[in-house]
Amino acid sequence: MALKTLKVAPGFMRFMPKEYQDLVEKGPFGRQIKLSELGTFKEVLEEHPMCEGCAMALFIRLSLIGLPNPEHTIIVGTAGCGRLALAQAAIPFVYGNYCDTNGVASGIKRGLAIRFPEQDKDVVVMAGDGGIADIGFSQVMHAWFRKEKFTTVMLDNEVYGNTGGQESGMTCRGTVVKMAPTGKQFEKIDMIGLAQNAGVSYIARLTPTNPGRVVSTIRKAVLVARKIGPAYVQAYTSCNIEYSIPPDRVLDDARQVEKERYGYLEIMTDEAKSYLAQVEAETRTPEAVATV
Numbered sequence: 257m258a259l260k261t262l263k264v265a266p267g268f269m270r271f272m273p274k275e276y277q278d279l280v281e282k283g284p285f286g287r288q289i290k291l292s293e294l295g296t297f298k299e300v301l302e303e304h305p306m307c308e309g310c311a312m313a314l315f316i317r318l319s320l321i322g323l324p325n326p327e328h329t330i331i332v333g334t335a336g337c338g339r340l341a342l343a344q345a346a347i348p349f350v351y352g353n354y355c356d357t358n359g360v361a362s363g364i365k366r367g368l369a370i371r372f373p374e375q376d377k378d379v380v381v382m383a384g385d386g387g388i389a390d391i392g393f394s395q396v397m398h399a400w401f402r403k404e405k406f407t408t409v410m411l412d413n414e415v416y417g418n419t420g421g422q423e424s425g426m427t428c429r430g431t432v433v434k435m436a437p438t439g440k441q442f443e444k445i446d447m448i449g450l451a452q453n454a455g456v457s458y459i460a461r462l463t464p465t466n467p468g469r470v471v472s473t474i475r476k477a478v479l480v481a482r483k484i485g486p487a488y489v490q491a492y493t494s495c496n497i498e499y500s501i502p503p504d505r506v507l508d509d510a511r512q513v514e515k516e517r518y519g520y521l522e523i524m525t526d527e528a529k530s531y532l533a534q535v536e537a538e539t540r541t542p543e544a545v546a547t548v
């Protein structure tokens with residue numbers, strides 16, 4: 257009963273904002289949406305002010321479709337391009353100071369567990385590569401060491417997009433960006449390896465070339481973080497402004513980067529694997545199908 261704590265008293269639904277009514281009646285609040293239904297349901301994110309063709313905006317839209325229970329989810333973000341869209345989505349968005357996201361998310365997740373002991377509440381951090389791997393690095397690592405049960409999604413455009421093109425720890429070696437005119441001198445940080453070392457329960461690296469895979473990866477990450485332990489998703493979300501990619505070539509670029517170096521990677525603990533298998537088996541039972 258996903259809507260238990262949100263159920264509007266009978267007769268009052270018609271006084272709720274139309275947006276909310278639509279999310280319940282024609283959207284993902286209280287039921288699992290399938291990607292194949294895209295275009296026919298009310299989405300959590302319907303418009304955003306990000307650049308034309310931005311792969312990050314596409315990834316965010318798909319990620320929000322992948323949330324298993326958006327009506328019970330809080331997104332934590334910070335300075336950077338992604339928050340421009342996230343702040344407009346129809347679910348609570350908490351703005352952590354740049355670097356603070358994973359400390360803020362730890363507190364929110366623990367507080368929700370105390371306040372709603374019988375209702376799963378999901379917390380998802382979504383921030384740029386600068387926010388996660390540079391300035392927020394220490395808080396990310398310590399949240400992982402503490403095994404905090406929330407998901408961290410890195411919107412990895414391999415640059416500081418929002419502030420005009422400084423190199424980040426996730427920029428590739430040798431890359432020239434506006435404010436690294438002689439090329440970056442150091443390797444891209446191996447955040448996947450660090451997540452493994454820190455004992456993160458579910459880890460994935462992907463590009464937005466396959467929408468279904470984005471949706472299922474986010475779903476799995478959030479489910480594992482809900483019950484088992486921290487989840488980390490690292491998504492290549494090119495910045496077409498700083499890397500001069502024409503909007504109509506953004507997906508070509510993503511396919512090329514996926515093929516040449518980013519690939520698709522999924523690593524999870526045995527505990528996470530058996531929990532996901534159990535959830536999938538439960539959602540396939542005749543009873544569950546009948547109530548969807």
Ligand SMILES: Cc1ncc(C[n+]2csc(CCOP(=O)(O)OP(=O)(O)O)c2C)c(N)n1
Binds near residue numbers: 336353417419
């Ligand atoms: C403590 C602090 N330092 C610096 C900034 C300035 N600042 C805002 S956004 C940003 C870079 C964003 O880059 P990234 O996190 O990679 O996200 P993107 O914009 O590329 O999506 C910086 C340095 C800030 N807001 N707060």
Ligand code: SF4
Binds near residue numbers: 306313418496498
């Ligand atoms: S600056 Fe880059 S990452 Fe930011 S919205 Fe524009 S294309 Fe997207």
